[in-house]
Amino acid sequence: MAGSAPHTPLPTEREISARHGVSRNTVRQALNALEAAGTVYRVQGAGTFVAPPVVSKSLALTSFSEDMRERDLEPASRLLAARTVRAGRRIAERLGVEPDADVVRVSRLRLADGSPMCLENVHLPAELVPRLTEEDLSGSLYELLGERYGVRIRSAEQIVRAVDLDETESALLGVPVGSSGLRVERVGLDRRDTPVEATTTLYRADRYDIRFTVRRTRS
Amino acid sequence: MAGSAPHTPLPTEREISARHGVSRNTVRQALNALEAAGTVYRVQGAGTFVAPPVVSKSLALTSFSEDMRERDLEPASRLLAARTVRAGRRIAERLGVEPDADVVRVSRLRLADGSPMCLENVHLPAELVPRLTEEDLSGSLYELLGERYGVRIRSAEQIVRAVDLDETESALLGVPVGSSGLRVERVGLDRRDTPVEATTTLYRADRYDIRFTVRRTRS
DNA sequence: CAGTGGTCTAGACCACCTT
DNA sequence: AGGTGGTCTAGACCACTGG
Numbered sequence: 501m502a503g504s505a506p507h508t509p510l511p512t513e514r515e516i517s518a519r520h521g522v523s524r525n526t527v528r529q530a531l532n533a534l535e536a537a538g539t540v541y542r543v544q545g546a547g548t549f550v551a552p553p554v555v556s557k558s559l560a561l562t563s564f565s566e567d568m569r570e571r572d573l574e575p576a577s578r579l580l581a582a583r584t585v586r587a588g589r590r591i592a593e594r595l596g597v598e599p600d601a602d603v604v605r606v607s608r609l610r611l612a613d614g615s616p617m618c619l620e621n622v623h624l625p626a627e628l629v630p631r632l633t634e635e636d637l638s639g640s641l642y643e644l645l646g647e648r649y650g651v652r653i654r655s656a657e658q659i660v661r662a663v664d665l666d667e668t669e670s671a672l673l674g675v676p677v678g679s680s681g682l683r684v685e686r687v688g689l690d691r692r693d694t695p696v697e698a699t700t701t702l703y704r705a706d707r708y709d710i711r712f713t714v715r716r717t718r719s
Numbered sequence: 720m721a722g723s724a725p726h727t728p729l730p731t732e733r734e735i736s737a738r739h740g741v742s743r744n745t746v747r748q749a750l751n752a753l754e755a756a757g758t759v760y761r762v763q764g765a766g767t768f769v770a771p772p773v774v775s776k777s778l779a780l781t782s783f784s785e786d787m788r789e790r791d792l793e794p795a796s797r798l799l800a801a802r803t804v805r806a807g808r809r810i811a812e813r814l815g816v817e818p819d820a821d822v823v824r825v826s827r828l829r830l831a832d833g834s835p836m837c838l839e840n841v842h843l844p845a846e847l848v849p850r851l852t853e854e855d856l857s858g859s860l861y862e863l864l865g866e867r868y869g870v871r872i873r874s875a876e877q878i879v880r881a882v883d884l885d886e887t888e889s890a891l892l893g894v895p896v897g898s899s900g901l902r903v904e905r906v907g908l909d910r911r912d913t914p915v916e917a918t919t920t921l922y923r924a925d926r927y928d929i930r931f932t933v934r935r936t937r938s
Numbered sequence: 939c940a941g942t943g944g945t946c947t948a949g950a951c952c953a954c955c956t957t
Numbered sequence: 958a959g960g961t962g963g964t965c966t967a968g969a970c971c972a973c974t975g976g
Contacts, residue, residue, distance in 0.1 A: 512943085
């Protein structure tokens, strides 16, 4: 069951394998997944054990909506702007397109339980998402991209920084001028590791944190 | 070679397997590691390909010294304080000990290329590291823990927040009062997922960022 | 030293992409 | 339809833990 006491040993891999009529390799693959999820830990020569509860799962790529629901907050969205513009040098570099290429920019204020959580600025190559600005942009952009345009984001590179919010940002987020915020720059990649989305998100420092587990890589 | 053009296909798994006289499973395991490191990507039914260069590797647990060297900065350290104190409620909770248990606290100002990068506050259960305060604390604490006490940190849970620096913090870090900083709270775990270290690190926002790759978990 | 997880082999079938 | 990566089987040996 899910609620076993921490450090309780699981049956050995050979036992699970025999009892369920699957090969040991298959058992190992399943245990690998549980280990990556932080559910169990393994000690060579000793066994596999139930892991103590953790505050943070290993970091996965999630949409704002998924992220908020995991925090037991109700996500919502207010569209600020959606139009096609020239990419410019910085966005072009992140998306791997020419600086004078057209990109669609979608700016949204995102709310959690009715009050501001972050400012989100998404850039997409225009040729990838024709007539996106005419779509309903109040919900999940990732879902819209997948269902309407067949664009599926499989991984993302992120850069996290602390910043001082300017006047406009503070006003929109409803915090005092000069407050600090968490800025996340993301480049979303498709299954071929090609950039399809460049997003900058500015979170309120007083409402948001990032939690994750890191492991030592064996040399 | 390391420098093949992005999207160049690798030989098929069966071919690598045959050519090197190893089983296909072994080849797959090696490719899994390369994929996790962001060196290659795979498309089912199509092949394995050289991945485009990335700004960010997948996040691993590193010491300050390793982290700085990866950024081409020279790490250094100034010891501010090292003494044994009562854990207190918050530290006790993070370390999983009693609130009145003894913990060793080591405060250090950490420098990169000679100027302040972050303030680091490490807490360790006192019984785990007898006479730690008498050791040389100017270098890598992780190495000292491993070699002197046999304490090896294998993974860590981290919480990242943006904060406003107070007067003391600003002064030590050499930035204007009211500047924002990046606060990383870490709990280091041993191979049995037992807490052995609680560290709070306060980074200068103007010199530090966190970069990492995230992937979508298949449901 | 017995038993555990870690690695490897040789082979099979499935799911998916491409032509 | 043919070839790719994804998953699985059944069995072997190695590296490590712990009494």
